[in-house]
Amino acid sequence: MHIEKSEVSEIFKGLELKDHEIEFIKTVLHKKNYSKGALIIKNGVQVDQTFGVKSGCLRTYHVDKVGKEHTLQFAIKGWWITDYTSFFLKSKAIMNLEVIQDAVVYQLSFQDREELFKKIPTLESFIRTRLENSYAAFQKRVLGNLSKTAKERYLDFISTYPNIEKRVKNYHIASYLGITTESLSRIRRELTQI
Amino acid sequence: MHIEKSEVSEIFKGLELKDHEIEFIKTVLHKKNYSKGALIIKNGVQVDQTFGVKSGCLRTYHVDKVGKEHTLQFAIKGWWITDYTSFFLKSKAIMNLEVIQDAVVYQLSFQDREELFKKIPTLESFIRTRLENSYAAFQKRVLGNLSKTAKERYLDFISTYPNIEKRVKNYHIASYLGITTESLSRIRRELTQI
DNA sequence: TTTATAAATTGACATATGTTAATAAATTAT
DNA sequence: ATAATTTATTAACATATGTCAATTTATAAA
Numbered sequence: 469m470h471i472e473k474s475e476v477s478e479i480f481k482g483l484e485l486k487d488h489e490i491e492f493i494k495t496v497l498h499k500k501n502y503s504k505g506a507l508i509i510k511n512g513v514q515v516d517q518t519f520g521v522k523s524g525c526l527r528t529y530h531v532d533k534v535g536k537e538h539t540l541q542f543a544i545k546g547w548w549i550t551d552y553t554s555f556f557l558k559s560k561a562i563m564n565l566e567v568i569q570d571a572v573v574y575q576l577s578f579q580d581r582e583e584l585f586k587k588i589p590t591l592e593s594f595i596r597t598r599l600e601n602s603y604a605a606f607q608k609r610v611l612g613n614l615s616k617t618a619k620e621r622y623l624d625f626i627s628t629y630p631n632i633e634k635r636v637k638n639y640h641i642a643s644y645l646g647i648t649t650e651s652l653s654r655i656r657r658e659l660t661q662i
Numbered sequence: 663m664h665i666e667k668s669e670v671s672e673i674f675k676g677l678e679l680k681d682h683e684i685e686f687i688k689t690v691l692h693k694k695n696y697s698k699g700a701l702i703i704k705n706g707v708q709v710d711q712t713f714g715v716k717s718g719c720l721r722t723y724h725v726d727k728v729g730k731e732h733t734l735q736f737a738i739k740g741w742w743i744t745d746y747t748s749f750f751l752k753s754k755a756i757m758n759l760e761v762i763q764d765a766v767v768y769q770l771s772f773q774d775r776e777e778l779f780k781k782i783p784t785l786e787s788f789i790r791t792r793l794e795n796s797y798a799a800f801q802k803r804v805l806g807n808l809s810k811t812a813k814e815r816y817l818d819f820i821s822t823y824p825n826i827e828k829r830v831k832n833y834h835i836a837s838y839l840g841i842t843t844e845s846l847s848r849i850r851r852e853l854t855q856i
Numbered sequence: 857t858t859t860a861t862a863a864a865t866t867g868a869c870a871t872a873t874g875t876t877a878a879t880a881a882a883t884t885a886t
Numbered sequence: 887a888t889a890a891t892t893t894a895t896t897a898a899c900a901t902a903t904g905t906c907a908a909t910t911t912a913t914a915a916a
């Protein structure tokens with residue numbers, strides 16, 4: 469699928485890119501359509517692509533040894549998602565990447581990403597800064613999981629990610645919070661009864 | 663405290679640095695001694711330094727609203743640690759950074775770090791790659807917290823970080839795993855009884 | 857060494873969340 | 887619109903982990 473110059477600007481909003489840089493970026497990004505239910509990454513494979521969401525909604529989840537799903541991340545417009553344990557650590561994927569609402573994504577390979585950073589150093593800084601922010605957000609999540617009750621984590625989730633809450637099922641949220649769908653149901657009842 | 667050229671090479675092991683680059687790095691790193699018990703960062707302050715461990719052991723922990731401690735990270739030789747939520751997101755610290763064994767650390771400010779990346783692009787790539795690996799490790803930790811029992815998390819911890827286990831108290835480990843010291847004690851008993 | 861302090865363990869009981877099974881509500885397909 | 891399917895809710899009971907209090911063991915100070 470063809471990528472417009474305006475789309476590249478949108479993806480790297482805040483960054484001043486020269487025309488030839490935008491042209492190069494267009495050669496490494498591959499725009500694709502995915503339908504709800506598609507599994508873009510399957511547990512066990514070697515992952516060498518990362519996916520930027522233009523529209524729709526994705527999630528990564530891990531299936532544990534008793535078959536339960538645990539959602540690690542959601543991604544909507546503007547977010548990048550993949551099995552980062554495989555993508556960064558060069559190991560086999562421990563997650564599935566699932567399309568939970570019909571999506572258009574920009575696909576970028578590990579090698580092309582490195583190439584991009586080499587050719588456009590300001591882009592490397594831009595991405596590094598985003599990664600730093602995501603890293604800090606993950607640290608907050610770990611602390612939240614350690615220190616908060618399920619109800620508190622749910623309230624945090626819906627206030628931090630209202631746009632995600634609208635788009636995903638309650639059982640997706642439950643598996644993100646680390647509780648069962650029944651527990652989430654009880655929590656929601658308590659919240660409405662007050 | 664004076665920093666040797668060999669120390670800089672050690673900190674950025676794997677990276678080829680020119681002499682003038684090493685000299686510049688020496689001007690932005692500040693080596694300091696800290697004694698056991700010192701609180702390098704206190705909850706509530708604005709953090710603009712990160713700390714690389716030369717020797718000893720540090721940890722970051724959060725104190726929740728009922729006064730319980732939750733350990734986010736440990737750091738021994740070679741690791742960098744700070745309240746990254748404050749350092750990266752420019753918000754107030756939500757953690758304390760505590761010295762749990764007498765330590766020698768290299769201190770680096772946010773501004774100097776950015777300066778370093780600007781002057782030495784290979785160093786920015788080097789640090790970015792390390793951050794990518796840490797990010798992936800954190801994702802694994804979140805998944806582990808969601809999908810594993812306390813006993814499994816404990817076994818993972820001691821096999822992944824045997825050098826940390828040796829240096830910290832059991833109550834530190836418990837607070838890292840998200841359980842009480844009593845629960846950890848029961849887990850340890852079960853493990854020895856088999 | 858002996859004493860004081862800190863850390864770890866143990867047991868009885870409490871509680872948040874999980875499990876199972878049934879039902880209701882919402883969404884999608886016909 | 888109606889039926890089929892998926893999702894969410896509810897209730898009774900189970901379980902992992904927490905709480906509290908006492909005791910033992912390890913470490914540090916005198």
